[in-house]
Amino acid sequence: MKFFVDTAQADDIRELNDYGLLDGVTTNPSLIAKSGRDFKTVVGEICAIVDGPVSAEVAALDFDSMLREAHTLAAIADNVVVKLPLTLDGLKACRRLSGAGINTNVTLCFSANQALLAAKAGATYVSPFIGRLDDINLDGMALINEMRAIYDNYDFSTQILAASIRNANHVKDAALAGADVATIPPAVIRGLVSHILTDKGLDQFIRDWQATGQSI
Structure with a gap:
């Protein structure tokens, strides 16, 4: 499963x-607003940091304005993915x-029927909001399970991008359900590495090594 950071x-x-x-x-309008910076400048900066796709969302609601904004x-950059409602x-x-x-990312998906429509429209990604x-x-x-079954039934190429991820269990369950991508807040990505037994084992190894008086 691919990891995008949200x-x-x-x-x-x-x-x-x-x-x-x-x-x-x-990204989305809410995340850009929190940054307090110019939208296109932020998107360009992000695109220069990562080689992979960067979703940037239109603000318009009508077709003609969406196309213009898209x-x-x-x-802005070759790796921009246009995000659409x-x-x-x-x-x-x-x-x-x-x-x-x-490339497109159809967002705010909350039903299997919506996901089916997005795939028929040729979306590169569709974003179901789990949380x-x-x-x-x-x-x-x-919803992820339903989408996976429908997409596999008809060999749709649209990728399922699990969004509104709130915790580590969401990441694990999305992977088990066959989501192609999970877009995850930074703190949740960092937290995936944590386990009390890993910390306990590492602490024991360090203490045992220090007791030998050796160095590498």
Whole structure:
């Protein structure tokens, strides 16, 4: 499963990229707003840090404006993926952009039927929001399983990008369900390495080694 980091903070992206853990980045208007910086400048900076895809979202809601904004975003760097809302206009824009060879990420997916439409529109990625479904007492991971079955039934090339990841269990369960990608907050990615038995074992090894008085 590919790991994208879900942030617009360049320092976090650089750190995780240096560890060799990143395959790409996703941003959204809320994350850009938190950065307090110019949108296109931030996207360009991120694209220069990572070689993989960087999702940048349009702000428009109508087809014509989406296309105009999409071409502006795609011109920033070769690895920009244009992020579009899962609406009829968004799907229409997705089909047009996909036909022009521009990669797309259809976002805010909450049902298998929506995911089916995104795949038919030629989306490169579709982003089901696991955590937000869990928030309203629905099973976000069940959606990933449904999408995987549908996409495999018809050999759709659209990649399932598990989004709204809240914790390590979401990452594990998305991988078990066959999600192609998980986009994960920086703190959750860092936390995946942690286990109490790893810490305990390392502490024991260090103490035993120090007791030998040797060095390497």
